[in-house]
Each structure stands twice: as structure tokens, then as C-alpha cells.
Amino acid sequence: MLEIKLLHEPLDLLHCINFVSNDAAGGIDVFIGTVRNATKGKAVVQLEFEAYEPMAVREMEKIAQQAIEKFSVQRIALHHRVGILEVGEVPVVIAVSAPHRGAAFEACRYCIDTLKETVPIWKKEIFEDGEVWVAAHP
Amino acid sequence: MVEKLNKLMKISLLSFGIAKDIIGQRFIDLELADGISVAQLRATLVQRYPRLSELASVKLAVNSEYAAEDSLLNNNDEVALIPPVSGG
Numbered sequence: 001m002l003e004i005k006l007l008h009e010p011l012d013l014l015h016c017i018n019f020v021s022n023d024a025a026g027g028i029d030v031f032i033g034t035v036r037n038a039t040k041g042k043a044v045v046q047l048e049f050e051a052y053e054p055m056a057v058r059e060m061e062k063i064a065q066q067a068i069e070k071f072s073v074q075r076i077a078l079h080h081r082v083g084i085l086e087v088g089e090v091p092v093v094i095a096v097s098a099p100h101r102g103a104a105f106e107a108c109r110y111c112i113d114t115l116k117e118t119v120p121i122w123k124k125e126i127f128e129d130g131e132v133w134v135a136a137h138p
Numbered sequence: 139m140v141e142k143l144n145k146l147m148k149i150s151l152l153s154f155g156i157a158k159d160i161i162g163q164r165f166i167d168l169e170l171a172d173g174i175s176v177a178q179l180r181a182t183l184v185q186r187y188p189r190l191s192e193l194a195s196v197k198l199a200v201n202s203e204y205a206a207e208d209s210l211l212n213n214n215d216e217v218a219l220i221p222p223v224s225g226g
Contacts, residue, residue: 033226049225052154052218055202056225080225092226112226120199120218121225122155134224136156138194 001075002064006057008083011093016077020097025074027101029108033092035085045126049082049091052120056080059119063111071107073098078111080121091123145172147213149179157196157219160189170211176200177207179217194222 003019013032020028035047064076077095085091094111098104115121124133146169153161170179176198184190197220198205204220211217 050154051225052152052199052202052220055199055218058202116223116226118204118223119225120154120220120223122221123224124155133156133159133221135222136193 002061002068003075003077003079004057004060004064005079006051006053006060007079007081009081011079011081011090013090013093016079016093016095019077020075020095022074022097024099025097026099027104028095028097029101029104030096031092031094031108031112032090033112035087035089035091037087039125042127044087045128046087047085047091048124048126048131049080049085050122050124051080051082053082055120060115063114063118066114067096067107067110070110071098071103073103073107076107076111078115080115080119082121146170147172147211149211149213149215149217151183152216152218154219155221155224156193157190157221160187161219172213173210175207176205176209176211176217179211180207183219190219196221 037044060078064078074097080092094108096104096108124131149168151166151168158164190196199218199220200215
């Protein structure tokens with residue numbers, strides 16, 4: 001079972017945990033992405049996230065489904081937020097339940113690592129003196 | 139057999155992130171030679187918008203799926219320019 005959401009409002013961590021909870025689970029692993037206050041020593045004011053929404057949801061569904069199959073985990077909730085996020089806010093939550101903790105850790109890591117490679121979501125760093133799309137130029 | 143010369147097709151081009159800054163708008167409609175490949179579209183776009191070649195990468199998606207360079211486009215396809223992604 002999986003739940004993928006792309007939202008324009010603050011994410012609900014407890015909802016994600018509750019979604020994956022089930023009596024046959026021995027553990028739940030949760031990854032929470034947070035907006036860091038600096039990049040390469042330069043102070044970040046805020047981040048702006050945008051997405052190719054229909055494709056982002058499809059790619060996140062594929063990733064979660066792959067994770068369930070590869071690691072034999074039970075449920076995955078993967079929520080990503082877009083819009084303007086301040087330092088400390090949460091752009092992504094990934095919750096995974098499994099009978100044993102090893103698979104939950106591995107599946108959760110797989111989801112965030114793969115999301116960062118393939119999902120059509122982009123972040124722009126806003127500094128006091130300018131803004132930059134992350135990773136756009138070599 | 140009569141060959142259809144100059145047959146055209148319409149595709150919608152969606153641009154995101156820095157690609158949207160380069161193209162200038164989120165959505166544009168393009169009229170192209172019917173049945174060109176993704177690679178041919180890429181070449182046309184780079185010629186029209188040279189700053190695209192400065193990016194670390196640009197992938198093309200057709201109807202929300204990453205597309206192989208040799209796949210052929212169809213009328214009314216939705217093509218997205220996907221510069222380096224940075225979600226999460």
C-alpha cells in the first residue's frame with residue numbers, strides 16, 4: 001500500500017506515520033527533509049520548490065512501488081511539498097513500515113535517494129543577494 | 139503514392155526551473171514537422187534557445203514519461219523540458 005501526495009501546504013508527519021502503521025509492522029522508518037539555513041557557507045533566506053506535478057506524482061508512485069517490491073516492506077507514505085519554504089520547514093516526508101527494521105531503513109533510503117535523481121521537482125535557493133536553481137549548471 | 143509535403147504537427151512544450159527562465163514561459167505551443175524525433179526536437183530547441191546547452195543536463199519527457207532520444211513525437215504530445223532535478 002502506498003500514498004503519494006504533492007501538496008501546496010505544510011506536510012502532516014503524523015498522518016504519514018499513521019498511514020504506514022499496521023499491526024504486522026515491527027518498525028517504521030521516517031525520513032524528514034528540512035530546509036537548511038546555508039549552502040556552501042552562504043546564508044539561505046528561503047527555498048522555492050516547483051514541480052511538473054502529474055509526472056512528479058507518477059515518478060514518486062513508481063519509486064514507492066519499486067521500494068515495496070525490492071525490500072518487501074509493507075506500506076509507504078511519500079509526501080512532497082511545493083511552493084515557498086522557510087528555513088526549518090519540511091519539503092518531504094517519507095514513512096515506511098516493515099516487519100523488521102532493516103528493510104524499513106533500506107527502503108526509506110532508497111526512496112529519498114531515487115527521488116532526488118528522477119522526480120521532476122526543482123528547488124531554487126534564495127539568498128540575500130540573488131537566487132540560484134540548485135544543480136542547474138555544471 | 140502522393141507524399142504529404144510539409145505536414146505539420148502541434149506539440150505543447152512545458153518548461154520548468156531554469157529551463158522556464160531560458161524559454162521565457164511555462165507553456166508554449168510549437169508547430170513542427172510531423173513525426174520528428176525527440177533528438178530532432180532537442181536540436182531545434184537548442185538552436186532557438188542556445189542557453190539550454192549551458193545546463194548540466196536537459197532531459198525531455200513526453201506525456202509525463204522520460205523519452206528516449208530516438209522516439210518519435212505525435213500530434214498533441216505534451217513535451218516537458220526537464221533541467222537537473224533537485225527535489226527532496
